[in-house]
Amino acid sequence: MRNLTMLTDLYQLTMMNGYFKSNIHEDILVFDMFFRKNPSSGGYTIIAGIEQVIDYIENLKFSEEDIDYLRSLNLFGEDFLSYLINFKFTGEIYAVREGTIMFPNEPIVRVKAPAAQAQLIETAILNMVNFQSLIATKASRVCYSANGDPVMEFGLRRAQGPDAGLYGARAAVIGGCVGTSNVLTGQEFELPILGTHAHSWVQKFPTELEAFRAYATTYPDKTMLLIDTYNTLESGLPNAIKVFDELRANGHEPLGVRIDSGDLEYLSKEIRKILDDAGYPNVKITASNDLDEYAISTLKSQGAKIDIWGVGTKLITSSDWPSLGGVYKLSAAMENGELVPKIKLSEDPQKINNPGYKRVVRIYNKTTNKAEADLMMLADETIDESKPLKVFHPVYTWKTKIFYNYYTKDLLEPLFIDGKLATNRYKVKEIKEYAQKEKDSFWPQYLRISSPERYKVDLSEKLWELKNDLIEMRKRDQQ
Template identity: 50%
Template sequence: MNTEQKLNMTMLCDFYELTMGNGYFQAGYQDRITYFDVFFRDVPDRGGFAICAGLDQLIDYILDLHFDQEDIAYLRGKQIFSEDFLTYLENFRFTGDIWAIPEGTPIFPREPVVTVRASAIQAQLIETFTLLCINHQSLIATKANRIVRAAQGRTVLEFGSRRAQGTDGAITGARAAFIGGCRGTACTISDQLYAVPAGGTMAHSWVQMFDSQYEAFKTYCEVYPTNATLLVDTYNVLKSGVPDAIRAFNEVLRPRGITRCGIRLDSGDIAYLTREARRMLDEAGWSSCQISASNSLDEYIIRDLLQQGAQVDMFGVGERMITASSQPVFGGVYKLAAVEDDRGRIIPKIKVSENVDKITNPHFKKPYRIYDRATGKAEADYITVWDETVDASVPLELFDPRATWKRKTYTDFTIRPLQVPVFQGGRLVYQRPSLQEIQTYCMEQVETLWDEVKRFENPHNYYVDLSQKLWDIKQSLLRQSR
């Protein structure tokens, strides 16, 4: 294969999706309408919530679904697919419906994040890429949001490209980190493709290239007087790094009336060094100089640094964000929830397991979010069968589907559907927001959560409850399965 040839992402699928597709075709099931849900079972890092991301890339994938002649030739060469099926794939397009929770929305376990209604072959074929998009970007957006909240209003930048797990991990990872709250990235192509603001100044090699550290700093200030952030830990932060930076600021920036500048530390005792650096800069009249810190940071280290009085205005976070190293798998799954019979009736389907967490919620469903009218805070999510309506003018009793005796009645509340239509009959109907709009929406939605849900350790359990009708259907299917 020519490595310069653009990859057809339709072929980024698990092989069983093709063997099942061929099987459906041979069994006459190719036109059977199915309903699949994307959901996850556990929040990464044992947190209280996750952040939904990846929908935009899923949209691009659906719009470009097709099989090239090279793809058909490859599949024919496997000698297990019928010619009728290969002919079907030659004209393949997605003609189904997709509903999804918008990017930037806080999401919780076991609720449908994406719902696909399509013929069996179409719905099955898009499983892998759908999960790839939602799992990866939701994971990074969730981790980034934790880190941004730990920074308590200070700027957080994504610095992880060189340690990301592959090119897409770096590129779309930076996009997801921006959704989660990062202000920018070091990854240039993510700015070019997605308008994630890219920036950067110098590495240690710049300082080492010159005969002296002062000469390196002075030259950089002369070349970039309005963007002078100097890396001060190549040799000794307090004995030479900060003093040489102050000297360069005094000799190059001050005569030009420029007060905007910065220093960065990438090693050492960040709490102690930034406190001392802040004192030295202030004494030299550079209270406007910002201090940045990097070096294997995460939400816990940042929280501890701030508790120790670290004087940091900006954090650059790399590997532990872009790889979500503390829990590098999101765990979203794609499960059949219903099929339609020949008369268009929806027949619920359930997956049963001895592991209770793996028992699915059947049927074509609609997830809602309930808000307290007085506080505006999110109280619980509520999943109904697709044809149920919720009247916010009458009391609504919810119960824990795992412990049904736990009940609560809501009286003064508002409710909104979580999913929005994305594709209808294969046609894109969703107005795609800008990345900045997604980030702003994310910050607004996170603010609707109670602080107890946002704790890093032992967060409050946010309830995702089933309607009585849906719960009854589930119990009926479980009884039948016995």
């Protein structure tokens, strides 16, 4: 396991040192991680990367070399550096279960810990959860467009560095991909890996036919041939069919053909016709080449005969929206034994955080089991499910809704309590299944790739009043 203790912003360390010097580094602070917009202007976000946060927290430790390096910066005293030598996380972290669908402004991760600790871990938590949630969500959108067809993740060569390939492929599978080309991801996370051959294989041989034949000899029961090296319809496909015939004569059935260029709609229809006529209705057509949810959606609406989709660059980088803008904001601080809610003002009302030590509950319809709204509330508030539940819009407060036939679920679950792991660990396979259940629990209007309906996320009356009181108080302070 890699130790990523130094994967942080310098200001976390200078603040830690400042807290230490003021002897307030053990004061308890509460931070919420949340984001303000769903990626790709979509209707939802699938949270991923939580397991990596656990690994990170469990491995937090400054090495001797780290301390020596920090000493060399001439920013820190020896007393602070000694404190770092013994540093470990002793606080509390709650987070949503990995694979959960979340919405803007909802706490995804809630940290309650001594000031110095809570500060150090901000950057890495954001880095891990921002990226994997981004890619899981993108993959979910791509798979939604593919409408049940298998989607394979192929983007390692264009990923933003090794980890982006490794964890991006992991997140893509969580979001719905059937597998990845990335061998390391397959190995580390026990996921299906996929791949056959490249153009270079075809070029290496004197002729395309010989190249195909050699591939079929190597993998007689797994023959998927890339047919667009020279000319898809005039050379690649006829040569592939010759080899398929040879395979069949020897008792093997070919799996498919793959195209990676050209007009995928036209080519796939032609290929399908020719394959069917040649007696290969079960041979699959795999296509790749700059695909994303929009391209797949268009191709499907045009009736392209593509069975399997290989998606690379645009998935692994979420190219139309390459970052989830998750932030980590102070929401409360322990003062004289009580958690005091904290707020940060902003000219932009959207950027004012929800103060306090909070929970998030999801309201489900008892008959359909579909999610109907989320409610953020203070942690000590309760809901009496035997009574109707009234919620209101946090800005247009006259917009209200009353639930009668409902039940609720808490979304934040313990990850660490008193610095100790307080959750089961989940395999990617389980997280993927959980994400699928999550998607099944929402009506399709929230999941569609363009112009989705906005899912309701409301504040409890108590939280809403607290927020407004704090804004007023801060404004008075400035006068």
